[in-house]
Amino acid sequence: MSGILTKLKDKLQSYRVPGYRTKFEYKWTMVVDLDRCNGCEACVVACYAENNLPVVGKRDCDISRRFSWIRIERYIEGEYPDVKVKFIPIMCQHCDAAPCELGCPVYATYHNQDGLNVQVYNRCVGTFTCATYCTYDVRRFNWFTYKWDSPLEQQLNPDVTVREMGVMEKCTFCIQRIRVAKDTAKDEGRKVTDGDVQTACMQSCPTDAITFGDLNDPNSKVSKLAKSPRRYRLLEELNTDPSVIYLKRVMDEKKGHGSSHG
Amino acid sequence: MKNLIVNFIILVIFVVTLGVGYLIADQYIGRAPEQPINFSHKIHAGTNEIPCMYCHIYAERAKVSGAPNVQRCMGCHKIIKTESPEIKKLAGYWERQEPIPWIKVHNLPDHVDFTHKRHIKAGRKCQECHGPVETMDRVTRVASLKMGWCLKCHAKYNVKNGRECWTCHI
Numbered sequence: 001m002s003g004i005l006t007k008l009k010d011k012l013q014s015y016r017v018p019g020y021r022t023k024f025e026y027k028w029t030m031v032v033d034l035d036r037c038n039g040c041e042a043c044v045v046a047c048y049a050e051n052n053l054p055v056v057g058k059r060d061c062d063i064s065r066r067f068s069w070i071r072i073e074r075y076i077e078g079e080y081p082d083v084k085v086k087f088i089p090i091m092c093q094h095c096d097a098a099p100c101e102l103g104c105p106v107y108a109t110y111h112n113q114d115g116l117n118v119q120v121y122n123r124c125v126g127t128f129t130c131a132t133y134c135t136y137d138v139r140r141f142n143w144f145t146y147k148w149d150s151p152l153e154q155q156l157n158p159d160v161t162v163r164e165m166g167v168m169e170k171c172t173f174c175i176q177r178i179r180v181a182k183d184t185a186k187d188e189g190r191k192v193t194d195g196d197v198q199t200a201c202m203q204s205c206p207t208d209a210i211t212f213g214d215l216n217d218p219n220s221k222v223s224k225l226a227k228s229p230r231r232y233r234l235l236e237e238l239n240t241d242p243s244v245i246y247l248k249r250v251m252d253e254k255k256g257h258g259s260s261h262g
Numbered sequence: 263m264k265n266l267i268v269n270f271i272i273l274v275i276f277v278v279t280l281g282v283g284y285l286i287a288d289q290y291i292g293r294a295p296e297q298p299i300n301f302s303h304k305i306h307a308g309t310n311e312i313p314c315m316y317c318h319i320y321a322e323r324a325k326v327s328g329a330p331n332v333q334r335c336m337g338c339h340k341i342i343k344t345e346s347p348e349i350k351k352l353a354g355y356w357e358r359q360e361p362i363p364w365i366k367v368h369n370l371p372d373h374v375d376f377t378h379k380r381h382i383k384a385g386r387k388c389q390e391c392h393g394p395v396e397t398m399d400r401v402t403r404v405a406s407l408k409m410g411w412c413l414k415c416h417a418k419y420n421v422k423n424g425r426e427c428w429t430c431h432i
Contacts (some may be wrong), residue, residue: 112428120427161373163432175432183380218399258303 029215032224034249036209039087043201050200054146069171092171093242103129126166174199194220294402308396320377386425
């Protein structure tokens, strides 16, 4: 009996250590090159279309009920005519040591076998704890059961659940596409290779700023980009260990507003 | 005293609602809605031994098994038994270029992501979930399709990631 308990304890402990995901088969990672991002918000539109996000309207946006899973933050530096604008797309960071998972009383958000931070809609009771704990403010709440006006309901993605009132949701790294890629890979008896999975935001990005792939595979595009000296992660000092890697924007020092941090 | 009575009534209503809900959920077993055409699986799959996937062609390569289109029915019934009143109904749909409005017997909620393909590829028989369809004149539901019912089988066959939430809920 005690043997089982210690085993269980060891297993639980292993889930607490940041970086435990390396022992899993895949480690899905997204790399966002901020040097390439021009803030066109094509990724936002693609996300709305792919993941059945409702358009909540101006009034709800004003009272912070906005619904985009990915948002573009703007930073404006300097004064006219020497203005520099920087954009950072921010989606769920799929943290290894996710703060949101600690708060959920019903285990509706947890780490899956790929190390993704998953939200189980039918388990969620809408306590809002995860959104309060989230460091990056990326969790969205269904305040109402949103309706699509005819004929817009015909463009809903059948692979993604249409959420109802009282459910928390967030970026899933397009888990439905990962599942399709795994399904095909299983049929062909191989592992998911680089380029099999395309998230909706990555697919729509006109400047290829977003790259998605498996960090466990040393030859993947993502693991090559992750070695870049421009690499950083959001709020890394909080030890959330995010899966989204940003590549810093390098700006011209001479003409800029006097700083090299970009 | 009055408050106590009100509270008691509320409690009773609550318990009754839960109980009724539980019973209704189980009543789906044995559900056999009347279909627009009196189609008999007994004649097709039983007597004539047509394999399931001759008509439900998508079962082995997609999420859904798919009801066959009218063309597939007419492929045989242009010649076979054209005088029967039920086949005449079918011919009517064919001439009007309309799909047959079949009523779904095995319906899953939207938050369940079930794939037929993976189950067929794993060697499961259709009858394990749908019951002995080849003996049914009108298709009847034999399983509750509740999550516990799914997990019983996933535990029995030791499915990889079979007890993970995201395996079925995305």
